[in-house]
Amino acid sequence: MATATETTRIKGVLTPVVTPFDSELRPDAKRLIRQCRWLLDQDVGLAVFGTNSEANSISLSEKFELLDAMIGAGLPPARMMPGTGCSALTESVELTRHAVKLGCGGVLMLPPFYYKGVSDEGLYRNFSEIIQRVGDSRLRIYLYHIPPVSQVPISLPLIERLLKAYPGTIAGTKDSSGVWENTKAMLEQFQPQGFDVFAGSETFLLATLRMGGAGCISATANVNPAAISRLARTWKQPDADKQQAALDVVRSTFAKFPMIPALKAAISEFSGDPEWAVVRPPLVELDATQRKALVEAMRAIDFSMEGLEEPALQ
Amino acid sequence: MATATETTRIKGVLTPVVTPFDSELRPDAKRLIRQCRWLLDQDVGLAVFGTNSEANSISLSEKFELLDAMIGAGLPPARMMPGTGCSALTESVELTRHAVKLGCGGVLMLPPFYYKGVSDEGLYRNFSEIIQRVGDSRLRIYLYHIPPVSQVPISLPLIERLLKAYPGTIAGTKDSSGVWENTKAMLEQFQPQGFDVFAGSETFLLATLRMGGAGCISATANVNPAAISRLARTWKQPDADKQQAALDVVRSTFAKFPMIPALKAAISEFSGDPEWAVVRPPLVELDATQRKALVEAMRAIDFSMEGLEEPALQ
Numbered sequence: 001m002a003t004a005t006e007t008t009r010i011k012g013v014l015t016p017v018v019t020p021f022d023s024e025l026r027p028d029a030k031r032l033i034r035q036c037r038w039l040l041d042q043d044v045g046l047a048v049f050g051t052n053s054e055a056n057s058i059s060l061s062e063k064f065e066l067l068d069a070m071i072g073a074g075l076p077p078a079r080m081m082p083g084t085g086c087s088a089l090t091e092s093v094e095l096t097r098h099a100v101k102l103g104c105g106g107v108l109m110l111p112p113f114y115y116k117g118v119s120d121e122g123l124y125r126n127f128s129e130i131i132q133r134v135g136d137s138r139l140r141i142y143l144y145h146i147p148p149v150s151q152v153p154i155s156l157p158l159i160e161r162l163l164k165a166y167p168g169t170i171a172g173t174k175d176s177s178g179v180w181e182n183t184k185a186m187l188e189q190f191q192p193q194g195f196d197v198f199a200g201s202e203t204f205l206l207a208t209l210r211m212g213g214a215g216c217i218s219a220t221a222n223v224n225p226a227a228i229s230r231l232a233r234t235w236k237q238p239d240a241d242k243q244q245a246a247l248d249v250v251r252s253t254f255a256k257f258p259m260i261p262a263l264k265a266a267i268s269e270f271s272g273d274p275e276w277a278v279v280r281p282p283l284v285e286l287d288a289t290q291r292k293a294l295v296e297a298m299r300a301i302d303f304s305m306e307g308l309e310e311p312a313l314q
Numbered sequence: 315m316a317t318a319t320e321t322t323r324i325k326g327v328l329t330p331v332v333t334p335f336d337s338e339l340r341p342d343a344k345r346l347i348r349q350c351r352w353l354l355d356q357d358v359g360l361a362v363f364g365t366n367s368e369a370n371s372i373s374l375s376e377k378f379e380l381l382d383a384m385i386g387a388g389l390p391p392a393r394m395m396p397g398t399g400c401s402a403l404t405e406s407v408e409l410t411r412h413a414v415k416l417g418c419g420g421v422l423m424l425p426p427f428y429y430k431g432v433s434d435e436g437l438y439r440n441f442s443e444i445i446q447r448v449g450d451s452r453l454r455i456y457l458y459h460i461p462p463v464s465q466v467p468i469s470l471p472l473i474e475r476l477l478k479a480y481p482g483t484i485a486g487t488k489d490s491s492g493v494w495e496n497t498k499a500m501l502e503q504f505q506p507q508g509f510d511v512f513a514g515s516e517t518f519l520l521a522t523l524r525m526g527g528a529g530c531i532s533a534t535a536n537v538n539p540a541a542i543s544r545l546a547r548t549w550k551q552p553d554a555d556k557q558q559a560a561l562d563v564v565r566s567t568f569a570k571f572p573m574i575p576a577l578k579a580a581i582s583e584f585s586g587d588p589e590w591a592v593v594r595p596p597l598v599e600l601d602a603t604q605r606k607a608l609v610e611a612m613r614a615i616d617f618s619m620e621g622l623e624e625p626a627l628q
Contacts, residue, residue: 025443056429057429058402090373091373094373112370112371113427114365114463118598119598129339129595149428152596280403281437282429
């Protein structure tokens with residue numbers, strides 16, 4: 001029953017790739033591309049322009065430039081699920097259209113996130129307008145539910161309505177609610193209809209896969225890609241629970257710090273590149289004390305990022 | 315002691331001018347300019363691209379076009395305080411720079427509003443970077459404190475630090491917290507230093523003026539401009555409390571409905587122009603029942619919008 005389209009759907013583990021900035025706070029495409037190659041080598045797909053990519057601190061034109069540079073460098077668009085949901089409808093349309101044109105396997109779409117307490121009808125109209133204006137059967141939208149940050153939830157009835165109206169285009173979700181009951185409800189109600197549920201972190205990866213889900217899109221896959229993608233490939237093996245427990249140890253180590261600065265500090269540490277620690281305001285990099293504590297915490301769990309410094313990957 | 319710069323500071327009543335869209339959801343510069351003229355004729359300044367302007371549903375390039383069209387049509391930039399605070403640092407810089415170049419009397423600046431729980435240090439760096447990158451002594455920033463929507467507050471210690479670092483440039487605030495104690499604290503601590511406090515609505519207009527504040531920036535000044543600006547001019551007269559009470563009646567009438575759709579419905583009603591009711595997703599226009607209820611509520615308080623339909627104003 002699987003069609004060509006279904007078999008090419010994005011599955012497994014993706015990460016919202018952290019965006020490198022230089023000391024002048026400019027996005028650095030070269031280092032981003034190198035990082036993406038390292039991630040792909042470990043079977044982790046590229047959810048660039050996610051929350052952990054500081055996507056909403058990056059302008060629309062900067063996103064266009066980065067996306068063009070990544071594709072221009074030969075990164076496979078089929079492994080890419082860029083975040084294209086902006087606050088302004090017309091910017092969501094522009095960025096989504098461009099991602100589809102470049103052949104991206106999907107787009108991860110935030111709801112418009114400035115106005116709060118908006119209705120499901122208003123959100124439906126937003127997604128519906130985007131789909132109709134992009135007007136391309138190749139479009140695959142993954143709805144991005146992250147109420148702790150966006151403050152604008154994507155409800156189950158909204159998913160149901162969108163899926164009914166645009167069954168081929170509404171392709172799945174990333175559930176970053178942190179609420180397992182919600183992910184479970186999505187898996188039960190919508191996964192059987194071909195709506196691919198990605199857990200919002202590896203914390204629920206095994207549980208999601210056991211219920212037929214598609215995988216996870218996780219911040220910590222920026223730093224722990226090999227182990228997380230291994231579980232996604234081998235979750236039917238007897239050591240799956242043990243693997244999950246090991247992932248949880250790494251996740252909880254990073255979760256003690258502000259996540260984005262900590263991910264960048266870890267990459268900076270292992271790559272020996274101090275500029276990797278740079279974040280854009282309103283975020284602030286780890287201070288010396290925090291960074292020392294992170295390094296010690298990583299050492300305590302024997303954490304490493306193999307191959308990150310490999311010149312061959314450049 | 316007043317310098318030329320101080321005397322030209324924006325004062326009194328401004329409104330976040332609602333942005334007209336056509337049936338294809340495109341911003342309509344012509345109708346916006348006409349509306350701005352009507353507001354100016356009633357002594358209300360133009361805080362275009364505010365929350366009630368649906369600014370964050372409008373793309374950066376659309377804002378550039380609207381701003382250029384307004385200035386091109388001869389609207390006085392000295393009466394304009396466009397919202398230029400975007401989620402992305404580089405977009406805030408671009409839009410602010412353009413507004414200053416056009417001679418705008420000030421800019422109303424949201425903090426970056428996607429990432430939540432950010433530190434005052436991170437917000438300080440955001441505003442500081444913008445000021446340094448724009449690098450123009452004509453820049454006047456009004457900090458936009460609207461935690462119910464942005465979810466990113468601008469704290470009193472942050473204002474203190476910014477004001478100390480950039481005393482000429484940090485010109486004031488719009489306090490849309492809805493918490494009088496906060497407005498009062500701003501008035502007591504910062505107004506004496508030339509930091510102009512605007513109440514976030516006319517609800518606190520009289521109280522703000524009595525404490526030496528600059529005025530108010532209010533959504534309902536879109537529909538009730540004459541009466542609100544009259545209080546700002548005549549607040550020392552004996553009927554001030556009575557005027558304030560009359561303003562409160564109008565405000566509470568509109569506050570029974572979703573504010574932006576209600577403002578647009580009222581303008582649509584009085585101008586006889588059905589397209590004025592159009593809002594962009596994620597907002598939804600008033601349905602027939604709500605609109606009927608609004609019309610009845612306006613009738614019940616003898617509310618009118620004189621001159622709105624005047625062809626002479628076009």
